[in-house]
Amino acid sequence: MKRLALLTVTSMLFLSACQPSAPTTIKLGYIGPLTGDVAGLGVDTLNGVKLAVDTVNATGGINGKQVVLIAEDGRCNGSDSANAAQKLVNVDKVVAIIGGQCSGETLAAAPITEAAKVILLSAVSSSPDVTKAGDYVFRDYPSDELKTTAMAKLLTEKNLKKVAIISENTDFAQAFRTSLKAKLGAEAVVFDETVDAGTKDFRTLMTRLKTIQFDVFIPDGNSDSIIGPMLQQFREAGFSQAAVSHDAADSVTMAKNLPAATNGLMVINTPSSVNDPAFASTFTQKYGEPQYGLAFAGFAYDDANVLFEAFKAVGTDGTAVKDYLYALKEFKGVSGTFHFDKNGDVVGIPYVLKQFQSGSIVKLSDISVD
C-alpha cells in the first residue's frame, strides 16, 4: 500500500508540474472520443477545431488574445465526459466547450456546463434528447428527427416501401432507428433487428432475412467498422436490393476498402464542405485523410469559428455568448449557412443524397426537409 501511495503521489507531482498556465489567452475546451471504437470521429472533429484555432491564432488571435485549445477524452460515455467537463469548466476555466461528440457525452456534460453558464457546442451529437439539454447547449449538427425525415422522404420518392433494418445497440444507432420507425410507421419495417455494439458477424441475420420480402436494406451502425461488414455480408448472401444508410456510412475508408460491397449504397448526410473547397485541401494537407469523413471535421471547424465570431463580438462571458448565438441571423461555415433555433438546434444545414460508385462517394441530389 505504501508503494502504491508513493507511486500515486510521485505521479501526481509529475503531472501537476506539467500543468500549463497562460493568463492572457482564451481557453477553449474540447470533449470527444479520442480512444475507443469511435476514436476516429473524435480525431476528425478535434482536427477540425485545431485547424480553426491555428488559423485564428495565425491571424493575430481574438481581440489580441491567442486561443488555447484544451482537449479531453470523453470516451463516448457519460462518466468520462462528466469528469472531462468538470475539469475543463472548474480547473482550466475554459470559456466554451466544443463537444461532446457522442450524444451520451453531450448529455452528461450538459448539466455541468449549464450550471457554470459555459457554452457547450456539439459538432456531431444527433440524439433528439440534446434539444432539451439546456439553454447553454447548442449543436450545428442536425437532430436525428431531421435526418430520418429526409430518409423517409427519399424512401417514399423511390417507392421503397418495405424496409429491413439492422441496428447496432448504441445510442447513435438506436436514436436513428427509433426516429425512423416513428416516421415510416411500424408496418413499413418488415425486418427490425438489433445487434450488440461491435458485432461483426451478421450471417445468421442474413439467413433469416432471406425469408423476408423487402425493398430496401438499412445498415444502421455507429461507425463504418460495423456498417462495412454488414454490407459485405449482405451482398455475399446474394441480396440485390437497394441499401441506404446515414452519416456513419459516409466513409471514404469504407469506399476504398470495400468497393464491391459498397457499390450502389446510398447515404443521406450533410454536405461535405460544399461552400469552401479550400477547407478540404488544407485539412488533408495538414492532417491527412479524415478517418470518418470530412463533414464531421467541417462541423467542428464551424463550431470553433462561430464561437470565435461570438467572442469577437461580445467577449467571452457565457451568457453574452449564449445570447449572441440565439440572436445569430446566419453563419456562413464550410458545412453550410446556418443559425440556431430557440432550443440551440441548428437550422439551415441541408441534407444531400450521395452514392458509393466504384470506390468513391458521389453526390446525387439535395434533399429538402423543410
Add this chain to the structure above:
Amino acid sequence: MTFFLHIVAMICILLFPVLGYNLVFGKGKIMHFGQEAQSIVAVYTLLVLTTQMHLSYGFSFFCALLAVSCVSLALAWLSLRLTPDGFGVLSIALQLMFLAVVLNWQSVTRGALGISGIPRAPWPEAQGLFVMIMVSSAVLWIACMWVIDTSIIGRQLAALSEHPWYGEAQGISRRRLHIIVFLLSGVGSLLSGAFYSSYIAFLSPSDYDFPAMIFFVMCVVAGRPGSVRGVTIATILLVVLREGIRFIGLPIHLIGPVRLILFGLILFVAVWIRRDSLFPRQRTV
C-alpha cells in the same frame, strides 16, 4: 474547488460498491465478477420507477432495494451450489444478461439511449451540500464495513475463505455468511447508483459495462483483498490517478492513446506490487 468536490463525489460513489465487493471477493474469496449485475438492477429499478413511471422516490428506492436483494440472494444461492470457477463464469454471464435486458428492453429502459434529465431531487441541488451528504454516507459505509470486517462475521468469512471444510466443521454457516455479504454488496450498489444518477443527471448502460467491473477488481487487488482500509485508500488513489492523468500537458494528437497507455502501465505496476495477494501461495506446514 468544484473539481476537487467532483473528484471527492466520484470517489464516494465508487466506495459503496467497491467496499461491498471487497467483502465478497476480497475477504470471502468468492469468485464473483457480477457486481455490476447488482448495480444495473438497483439503479434501473430506481430510475425507471421515478423517471418513467413517476412514482415517489422513497417508494422507488424501497422497490430497488427489494429488487437488488432478490438478485443478491440469487447470487448467494448460486455461489453455494457452484464451484468457484463455475460461479465466476456465471456471475459474468449474469452481468451480461442484465446489461442485455437493459439495452434491449427499450420501451422501459430507453436502451442504449440511456435516461437523461434525471432530477437531483430528493438530494440538495447545491453541489457542496450534495457532496457532503455523499461523503457522510461514504464514511458511514466505511465504518459499517470496518465493523463487519472486525466482527465475528469478518472472522468467520476469513476462516471460510482459508479453508471451507475446517470452517464449517467449526460450526460456521457458509449459507448465512454468503447471504449477508451478497446483500451488503447489493446495498452498496444501490447507494452508489442512487447517488451517481442524481449527481450526473444521466444514466447510460455503457457506464455498467465490463471495464467498470475491472476497475472494481483493480481497487480490491491494489488495496490488498479483504482490507477495508487498504481498499478505501486504493480506490481514492486510483480515482485521483485516473483523473490526474488528464493534467499531463501532452500534445493534443497524443492525448487519447498516451493517457490510456499510462493508466494501463500504472495499473500493471499496482497489480505487480500486489501479485502475492492476487495469487496467494498455499500455506504449507
